[in-house]
Amino acid sequence: MSLITTLARLEAVDSGRARPLATVCHRHLTGRPLVLVPLTTAGEAGAPLGALVGTDRDAPRLLAVAQPRDRDLRFAFLAELAEAVLPHIESAADAVEPAERSEVDPETGRRTKVEVELCADAAQLIVPSRAGIDFVRLLGRSMRFRRTAEDDPDTPYPAPARVPLLGRWLTHYGERARVPGSSLLLATTDLLNRHWATGQSSLEDQHLGALLAWIDPPPGESGAEAAFRAELARDGAGQLLCPPAGPATDPAFDNRLLAPAIEAYDRARVALAAAEDGLTADARLGELSRAEREIRSLLAAVMRPTWDAVWRGLDLARGLPEGARSQDRWTRDRWSFTAHRDRVRAGEPPQPRRDDAVTAARKLAARETAQAQVEAQEALDDPLVLAGRRLAGEAFLGEVTEVEMTYTESKRPSPRPLVTVRTDERPHLGERTKVYRSLDGKPQTAEFVGYAADLAGRHAAESVAHAAEGPAGAESALVLRITDRMGRGREPAPGSVPEPGDRIAWTLFEHDQRGGPALPEAENTPWTHGGPPGGAEEAEKPDPVTAEDLL
Amino acid sequence: MATALGSPAPFGQSQFALVRGNAFEAKVKAGGGTELLRLLFERLGAGADAPGEAVLPDLTAAGPEGRTARTALALREATASDGWTLLDHPMLALEVAGSPVYLEPDAVVVHPDGTWTVVEIKSFPMIDASADAAKVGAAARQSAVYVLALERIASVTEGARVGHRVLLVCPKDFSNLPTASVVDVRKQRAVTRRQLTRLTRIEDIAAALPEGATFDPGCTREELGTAVEAVPAAYAPECLAACELAFHCRARSRAEGAVETLGRGVRGELGGLTTVAGVLAAASGKEGDPADPTVAALRRAAALRAEALETADGGARCR
Numbered sequence: 001m002s003l004i005t006t007l008a009r010l011e012a013v014d015s016g017r018a019r020p021l022a023t024v025c026h027r028h029l030t031g032r033p034l035v036l037v038p039l040t041t042a043g044e045a046g047a048p049l050g051a052l053v054g055t056d057r058d059a060p061r062l063l064a065v066a067q068p069r070d071r072d073l074r075f076a077f078l079a080e081l082a083e084a085v086l087p088h089i090e091s092a093a094d095a096v097e098p099a100e101r102s103e104v105d106p107e108t109g110r111r112t113k114v115e116v117e118l119c120a121d122a123a124q125l126i127v128p129s130r131a132g133i134d135f136v137r138l139l140g141r142s143m144r145f146r147r148t149a150e151d152d153p154d155t156p157y158p159a160p161a162r163v164p165l166l167g168r169w170l171t172h173y174g175e176r177a178r179v180p181g182s183s184l185l186l187a188t189t190d191l192l193n194r195h196w197a198t199g200q201s202s203l204e205d206q207h208l209g210a211l212l213a214w215i216d217p218p219p220g221e222s223g224a225e226a227a228f229r230a231e232l233a234r235d236g237a238g239q240l241l242c243p244p245a246g247p248a249t250d251p252a253f254d255n256r257l258l259a260p261a262i263e264a265y266d267r268a269r270v271a272l273a274a275a276e277d278g279l280t281a282d283a284r285l286g287e288l289s290r291a292e293r294e295i296r297s298l299l300a301a302v303m304r305p306t307w308d309a310v311w312r313g314l315d316l317a318r319g320l321p322e323g324a325r326s327q328d329r330w331t332r333d334r335w336s337f338t339a340h341r342d343r344v345r346a347g348e349p350p351q352p353r354r355d356d357a358v359t360a361a362r363k364l365a366a367r368e369t370a371q372a373q374v375e376a377q378e379a380l381d382d383p384l385v386l387a388g389r390r391l392a393g394e395a396f397l398g399e400v401t402e403v404e405m406t407y408t409e410s411k412r413p414s415p416r417p418l419v420t421v422r423t424d425e426r427p428h429l430g431e432r433t434k435v436y437r438s439l440d441g442k443p444q445t446a447e448f449v450g451y452a453a454d455l456a457g458r459h460a461a462e463s464v465a466h467a468a469e470g471p472a473g474a475e476s477a478l479v480l481r482i483t484d485r486m487g488r489g490r491e492p493a494p495g496s497v498p499e500p501g502d503r504i505a506w507t508l509f510e511h512d513q514r515g516g517p518a519l520p521e522a523e524n525t526p527w528t529h530g531g532p533p534g535g536a537e538e539a540e541k542p543d544p545v546t547a548e549d550l551l
Numbered sequence: 552m553a554t555a556l557g558s559p560a561p562f563g564q565s566q567f568a569l570v571r572g573n574a575f576e577a578k579v580k581a582g583g584g585t586e587l588l589r590l591l592f593e594r595l596g597a598g599a600d601a602p603g604e605a606v607l608p609d610l611t612a613a614g615p616e617g618r619t620a621r622t623a624l625a626l627r628e629a630t631a632s633d634g635w636t637l638l639d640h641p642m643l644a645l646e647v648a649g650s651p652v653y654l655e656p657d658a659v660v661v662h663p664d665g666t667w668t669v670v671e672i673k674s675f676p677m678i679d680a681s682a683d684a685a686k687v688g689a690a691a692r693q694s695a696v697y698v699l700a701l702e703r704i705a706s707v708t709e710g711a712r713v714g715h716r717v718l719l720v721c722p723k724d725f726s727n728l729p730t731a732s733v734v735d736v737r738k739q740r741a742v743t744r745r746q747l748t749r750l751t752r753i754e755d756i757a758a759a760l761p762e763g764a765t766f767d768p769g770c771t772r773e774e775l776g777t778a779v780e781a782v783p784a785a786y787a788p789e790c791l792a793a794c795e796l797a798f799h800c801r802a803r804s805r806a807e808g809a810v811e812t813l814g815r816g817v818r819g820e821l822g823g824l825t826t827v828a829g830v831l832a833a834a835s836g837k838e839g840d841p842a843d844p845t846v847a848a849l850r851r852a853a854a855l856r857a858e859a860l861e862t863a864d865g866g867a868r869c870r
């Protein structure tokens with residue numbers, strides 16, 4: 001945590017309200033995100049209990065499993081989940097725009113531009129918390145290797161038709177969520193924690209209710225009081241007023257409400273099976289559906305506050321203007337979404353259980369690049385984020401006091417203006433350190449030449465002695481040499497060189513982060529690193545199913 | 552006591568988890584532990600003969616002391632024999648802060664060569680051969696305590712050796728078929744041992760308490776509060792997941808304005824400043840020595856933060 005963040009947290013403690021950590025929204029939010037609030041059965045790995053899902057905040061679709069240990073009921077739940085989620089994904093997959101991508105021509109080995117489709121927008125998925133993201137990943141893993149009756153007529157316990165497909169998509173979303181700065185699958189807590197500092201620890205910030213209480217406390221109450229209520233307050237029946245955001249449930253809910261309701265359901269089922277005539281069967285069927293309705297309403301009641309909290313969180317984040325460069329990251333999400341669509345359409349097998357060494361290394365490298373990229377972009381989009389980098393000596397703000405034109409010594413001289421910048425900050429500059437500024441959204445490079453005082457030589461001692469004390473320390477004058485983006489001519493293009501009086505933010509980090517060295521293609525990888533032989537075949541087998549399987 | 556102090560702990564276990572955990576453990580140990588021993592032999596059995604029939608000694612006895620003694624005896628007998636022995640829910644004693652604490656591992660297996668292996672049976676899944684790292688870590692810490700307790704008995708048992716690799720048994724993928732992995736707990740064992748030797752003896756804590764202090768939950772909230780306050784505590788947010796008094800300690804720590812309520816790491820950044828008010832006063836220039844590097848850094852941070860917020864408010868953004 002940077003000192004600025006710590007300070008923001010302390011301000012929050014003091015004021016009783018969360019304080020801003022960002023002045024723009026750094027995550028892209030689509031106009032029509034799909035919100036998913038899942039619940040799972042305690043102690044079971046893959047036994048969902050219920051979910052609220054949908055794109056309309058006033059009309060969530062309720063999915064519930066009356067007896068989580070019953071495979072048929074779980075499959076019915078997953079089939080329904082597929083019907084709720086896949087149309088959302090497919091409508092985005094079908095709306096495309098033409099785009100270009102550079103590919104290596106397999107024959108010539110040269111890079112060429114090819115025309116491809118790019119989905120005009122990707123389907124965004126929002127869950128309440130990080131545990132929700134893990135659950136999406138778990139659901140994906142549990143479904144993508146399932147076989148349907150169509151895949152294999154002999155498969156025991158065939159899965160409903162669209163369940164494996166949902167598994168592949170959820171796996172993709174879960175993987176994408178590991179990429180820093182991605183917005184394809186977001187946890188509401190992460191979204192809010194990125195933009196606000198509360199007066200509690202980051203552990204407590206994982207509680208969605210407490211987090212919202214700090215950011216937007218009810219009138220007349222402090223964030224701390226409201227958060228405490230969200231964490232612990234219970235009604236007369238011992239139930240939490242703000243149920244956990246899932247997928248785990250509160251043990252008191254399980255023990256006092258859900259368990260008796262499930263028992264009643266089981267009893268009604270046994271009774272129905274034992275009915276000997278039509279009349280009794282009708283009556284007992286009524287019992288059964290009553291028991292089922294009871295479970296559904298219990299689950300709905302315990303998920304609804306979380307559902308509303310997610311939408312409230314989205315409202316709060318939408319209250320901030322969107323950071324300019326978050327669009328750029330969203331475009332990457334769209335590429336990722338499109339690429340997965342293409343893999344599914346091409347009939348490729350589901351993602352393997354474990355990545356081979358090359359894929360794993362590739363993903364790791366991509367995530368590192370994405371991390372550096374999101375850090376740079378957020379700093380450029382947001383003065384408050386930039387402030388943290390300035391404090392760390394990785395950026396500085398200064399006023400241009402002087403510009404002196406110089407040129408390269410070549411047959412066709414190019415401009416190399418020397419710009420003197422006055423600042424009271426202390427960037428970590430060494431000889432020829434590169435610094436960058438944003439010029440019409442593109443980075444312009446300069447290199448550090450030296451401190452004006454040192455360059456002036458004998459005046460050095462004098463000017464240090466006369467240095468003014470700014471709020472952040474002594475002022476100094478830095479000399480930078482601009483090295484690019486000034487056009488092709490001898491004289492720089494208009495507007496491409498800073499002018500005296502300009503206040504400019506310079507960064508020591510690059511604005512566009514490029515990936516590291518390329519890794520070999522899978523087929524050129526030695527077997528010690530997971531290359532051929534065998535390849536993906538091994539990973540494709542479905543999980544062995546037994547009568548006791550939970551999913 | 553937490554309830555009596557007015558901050559009840561929110562812990563509890565769902566009966567679904569309990570039922571599933573018990574069912575899974577029963578399944579793992581069914582049939583005289585055949586499946587359990589098969590897994591153990593597969594992962595840790597190097598050099599020994601495959602277990603056919605294992606001995607399952609009866610460990611019932613009256614009270615924890617009795618059961619501990621019975622366990623020690625069974626361990627000695629098992630070590631002397633040259634077969635496999637499975638101790639189901641043995642009882643071990645470990646001295647913590649000068650008082651004995653009784654522990655009940657899920658199982659301990661004695662190998663033919665006299666090695667004792669701790670077995671932990673957990674109901675979280677191992678998916679594609681890997682389980683949730685946090686949960687495995689917790690299981691490893693728990694097992695390390697058992698290893699320490701076993702080492703005390705082993706030191707007085709001829710031919711005995713406590714394995715530092717414990718067997719963690721979990722459900723495989725989404726089934727309830729057991730699978731196992733070996734966890735080396737040497738690191739956790741060293742950490743726990745260090746913590747145990749550092750713990751103040753309970754008698755010493757008691758001796759430092761004011762006369763008449765009591766921890767009887769039947770007392771009034773004030774009486775209890777005073778008593779609890781007399782014991783030095785170092786609240787940090789990690790307590791919330793582990794300690795039943797955490798909400799009480801948090802309230803107290805917040806009332807004192809301690810910066811640790813925001814996380815242990817925060818303290819390191821703030822040098823000698825320990826309270827929220829102190830830090831904010833230093834940052835705003837009302838207090839503190841500007842020559843102190845922490846104070847200087849705080850003021851710089853505060854100035855940069857204020858300037859950035861102002862820039863954003865004004866809409867004029869510097870690019």
Ligand code: SF4
Pocket residue numbers: 784785786787790791794795796797798800801
């Ligand atoms: S300081 Fe932490 S561990 Fe100690 S009593 Fe308080 S909450 Fe429990």
